[in-house]
Amino acid sequence: MAKMKEKPRGKDRYHHGDLRAALLKAADHLIATRGTGAVSLREVAREAGVSHGAPAHHFDNKSGLMIALARDGWERMIQAILDGIDRDKPANGPDLLECVGSAYVHFAVANPGRFEVMFRRDLYDLSDAGYLASGESSWVFLSDTIKQCIEENFAAPEDNEILSVIAWSMVHGLSTLWISGRLKSRFRDSDITALNKAANRKLTDLMFPKRP
Structure with missing residues (x-):
């Protein structure tokens, strides 16, 4: 046989x-x-x-694995943002920022483990060039979005950096609070999709009061 x-x-x-x-x-x-x-x-x-x-x-080791996870996470987040832009086709800078912020939160909530690793700087070598480039790309993307808002006269040039900090702080804070369960425990009837959309709309309305 x-x-x-x-x-x-x-x-x-x-x-x-x-x-x-x-x-x-x-x-x-x-x-x-x-x-x-x-x-x-x-x-x-x-x-x-x-x-x-x-x-x-x-x-080579766990640190190398974590760097790969973080780099891949940043790249996937940027792609998720680009996909959101292609889908929503924002008409101006504030609309674009709202789209970027919503995509950021959506990615974080859908990938909580990967999102944690992306910001756990104690897990890997911070001098790794690939990690630094991947992380920097997200900041450049946000900064360029704020610059577009300024070029379209929705904000003053001197507010570029602080508006970037405010925008990032809101979406990162919303993501972290939702993932931790703190928001869900206080607002039991809240839905992250609706909350994400409403928060980003309100933020951009407050940041850019001349928005049409």
Whole structure:
């Protein structure tokens, strides 16, 4: 009788390019269910169903894995914002800022574990050039949006930096408070989609009173 063909082991299931994505997905799941403290290269490999040495193909250590998660998170957030812009087609700078803010909160609430890692600066080497570039891109995007509002005469040039700080503080605070459960515990009937939309609309109305 011919010998039955063995089922491939977990470590053989991934092409080299797919392994990185599988490991990041496994790390996401661990963070979401057990927190960042549960993440190690061995646990991520176990979660992904690959050999314990497989992560070494892409990450030197846990810090390297966390940097990859953070960088990928920033890139995914920017893409989510761009997708929101394509969908909503904002007519002016304030509309654009409202769209950007709503997409930020939506991404954070949909990806709480990844969002945490993006801002847990104690988890990785802050001098990593790739991480710095990815994080900086989000600030540049926000700053350019405020500049558009100024160029369209909705705000004064000298207010560029403070308006950027206010806008980021609101959406980040809303995201963090919702994820922590503090808002849900106080406003039991609130819906994050409606709250997100209303908060961003009110913020832009207050920031740009000349908005049409």
